[in-house]
Amino acid sequence: MLLGESISAVGWVNNTVPDAPNIVELPMTDVAGAGIAVGAALAGRRPIFVVRFQDFLILNGSPLIFYAAKLKDLHEKSAPIFVRAIAAEGIGPVHSGVLHSLFMHFPGFRVASPMTPGEYEEVWRGYMDNDDPFICSEHRASYSNKDDLPDEIAAGADITIYAISSTRFEAKKAARLLKNEGVRCNVVNIVWLKPFTLTKRITEPLKESRIGLVVDPGHEIAGASESIAYSLMINTGFPVKALGLEDRTKCLCQPLQNRAPEAGRIAEAAKELLAGTGRVFT
Amino acid sequence: MRAPDLAVIENGAAIVPEDIALEIYRRICRTRIFEEGLIKAVKDGFVTSPVYLSSGQESIAAALSVAVPGPVIFAQHRCHGVYLSYGGDPVKLRDELMGLPTGTSGGRAGSNCVQCHENGVAMHGHHGLIGENVPLAVGYALASKKSTLAIFGDGAAEEDYVLSSLGFAATHRLPVLFVCEDNNLSILTAVETRRSWKVSKVADAFGMEAEDLSDDPWTIYLKAKELVKKTPALMNIHTCRANWHVGVGTDGPAEWDRFSDVRNALKGAGLWDKAQAIEGAERLSMEKVWEQGQLRRLSGK
Ligand SMILES: Cc1ncc(C[n+]2csc(CCOP(=O)(O)OP(=O)(O)O)c2C)c(N)n1
Numbered sequence: 052m053l054l055g056e057s058i059s060a061v062g063w064v065n066n067t068v069p070d071a072p073n074i075v076e077l078p079m080t081d082v083a084g085a086g087i088a089v090g091a092a093l094a095g096r097r098p099i100f101v102v103r104f105q106d107f108l109i110l111n112g113s114p115l116i117f118y119a120a121k122l123k124d125l126h127e128k129s130a131p132i133f134v135r136a137i138a139a140e141g142i143g144p145v146h147s148g149v150l151h152s153l154f155m156h157f158p159g160f161r162v163a164s165p166m167t168p169g170e171y172e173e174v175w176r177g178y179m180d181n182d183d184p185f186i187c188s189e190h191r192a193s194y195s196n197k198d199d200l201p202d203e204i205a206a207g208a209d210i211t212i213y214a215i216s217s218t219r220f221e222a223k224k225a226a227r228l229l230k231n232e233g234v235r236c237n238v239v240n241i242v243w244l245k246p247f248t249l250t251k252r253i254t255e256p257l258k259e260s261r262i263g264l265v266v267d268p269g270h271e272i273a274g275a276s277e278s279i280a281y282s283l284m285i286n287t288g289f290p291v292k293a294l295g296l297e298d299r300t301k302c303l304c305q306p307l308q309n310r311a312p313e314a315g316r317i318a319e320a321a322k323e324l325l326a327g328t329g330r331v332f333t
Numbered sequence: 334m335r336a337p338d339l340a341v342i343e344n345g346a347a348i349v350p351e352d353i354a355l356e357i358y359r360r361i362c363r364t365r366i367f368e369e370g371l372i373k374a375v376k377d378g379f380v381t382s383p384v385y386l387s388s389g390q391e392s393i394a395a396a397l398s399v400a401v402p403g404p405v406i407f408a409q410h411r412c413h414g415v416y417l418s419y420g421g422d423p424v425k426l427r428d429e430l431m432g433l434p435t436g437t438s439g440g441r442a443g444s445n446c447v448q449c450h451e452n453g454v455a456m457h458g459h460h461g462l463i464g465e466n467v468p469l470a471v472g473y474a475l476a477s478k479k480s481t482l483a484i485f486g487d488g489a490a491e492e493d494y495v496l497s498s499l500g501f502a503a504t505h506r507l508p509v510l511f512v513c514e515d516n517n518l519s520i521l522t523a524v525e526t527r528r529s530w531k532v533s534k535v536a537d538a539f540g541m542e543a544e545d546l547s548d549d550p551w552t553i554y555l556k557a558k559e560l561v562k563k564t565p566a567l568m569n570i571h572t573c574r575a576n577w578h579v580g581v582g583t584d585g586p587a588e589w590d591r592f593s594d595v596r597n598a599l600k601g602a603g604l605w606d607k608a609q610a611i612e613g614a615e616r617l618s619m620e621k622v623w624e625q626g627q628l629r630r631l632s633g634k
Pocket residue numbers: 056057079081107110410411461462463464485486487488489490514516518519520578
């Protein structure tokens with residue numbers, strides 16, 4: 052069962068939804084719509100709830116946060132809804148947001164941000180293997196991506212860049228920019244935001260480089276980048292900085308769009324961090 | 334049933350006073366011709382941000398603005414017609430669409446977020462969440478007791494907070510005129526796919542006057558003048574969007590063409606010569622707004 056607004060008439064959600072039975076065209080009712088989807092989850096249907104722009108999660112939030120995510124702790128029941136929360140960039144103050152941090156903050160959710168076909172499958176399995184409400188933080192930038200985007204580990208790396216969602220494409224570019232300037236760089240992908248597990252894949256590169264940078268397309272303050280940087284820092288004892296959006300509105304036009312960190316900005320942030328350590332690069 | 338003549342008062346163009354009929358036409362022309370220039374500017378690459386056109390629906394704001402002057406306005410994303418009809422400066426709207434600091438919000442907000450707080454106009458900017466303007470209008474009316482106009486679409490009418498705002502306005506007898514510009518579409522999804530109920534019936538059940546009608550401007554003028562004395566009240570106005578939901582393209586001819594109907598009505602009422610003079614004057618002033626050399630200079634292209 053899939054519920055959402057304007058599914059069939061508007062391009063089948065960027066062609067990510069097949070013309071299949073059990074598609075429910077919701078009226079434009081963003082609060083009740085989420086409640087209806089959570090009700091379907093309660094009834095055991097494992098519904099997919101499509102949110103065309105992540106900013107609308109603020110409206111959908113009440114049934115998701117206050118009902119679905121609290122159900123287990125309160126009543127030992129579950130409402131396993133799969134929320135396809137789609138992010139975009141450059142289309143104004145309430146259509147360009149990345150809000151997965153909000154759902155990391157509240158208890159009761161699983162949160163992941165897949166960018167590759169394989170990761171989407173992995174994330175779906177993660178949802179089906181559990182009974183928690185699931186926030187799948189999608190990004191339109193992932194829909195055209197067919198590549199695997201593996202971690203990049205450089206021998207004797209100077210810094211480890213942890214990248215989330217759309218910034219993964221930019222982090223790879225930043226690593227190339229840095230390499231040209233003599234800075235060796237690990238790029239480690241973060242797909243699973245909550246629970247966030249400090250596996251060896253994640254911590255080992257930082258123990259080598261001894262300095263890290265977490266990049267996220269959402270707001271930096273109290274966001275995924277700060278939260279994960281903190282976990283990494285406490286766990287390894289090495290300094291890790293967060294890089295997300297500046298603390299201002301994403302306006303419609305440039306230069307006021309406050310876009311997700313792009314390669315140049317990531318590289319600059321990395322160099323600033325390294326300058327603080329006094330290391331010299333040639 | 335959706336129809337171009339739904340609840341339309343016959344010979345409206347001849348019933349309303351001549352100066353009013355012509356003023357409504359002037360405002361219709363202003364939106365239509367402004368947007369003709371905008372469509373070209375988009376095609377020529379001078380406007381690159383998304384645009385939500387009022388063309389096809391412009392008779393609603395034109396008639397309302399004459400019938401109900403001076404309200405505090407809370408419009409939805411499709412707001413060029415409201416802004417221009419109520420007296421917003423076309424140059425500032427153009428600049429907003431071009432992302433210039435001289436725009437209605439310094440070029441930061443764009444087509445769907447237009448505000449106006451000058452020349453006696455009080456129009457609050459939308460932020461892009463559909464229907465958000467309706468509870469804001471109700472709260473404004475509650476706090477200020479000022480005559481307030483909430484304009485929204487048939488999709489917005491489905492939002493939880495829009496429906497409950499209607500109920501709240503009815504309970505508190507607030508001076509809000511609710512106008513639903515019912516173009517039958519939420520993006521591309523038709524009303525019948527989304528719901529089986531009418532917003533006018535809901536408003537009626539809440540205890541306010543509510544009417545379904547078509548977008549004949551003379552009928553809107555005559556009815557809005559009456560309904561605004563009995564607020565809270567709701568008008569659900571059937572209309573046709575001429576262009577895409579967002580952007581300047583078209584999907585073939587709309588269900589009806591109100592602009593041609595209006596011209597024919599003016600001919601029938603013996604006002605064609607005067608109407609043509611008005612249209613000519615609007616064309617001239619909008620040509621200045623969209624003059625190519627100026628656009629090139631402003632956009633640096
Ligand atoms: C709260 C919210 N939900 C969904 C959307 C996505 N959206 C933008 S415009 C639109 C359709 C609006 O339809 P309607 O209110 O009838 O206005 P129209 O565009 O037809 O003038 C939708 C669903 C949004 N911007 N905000």
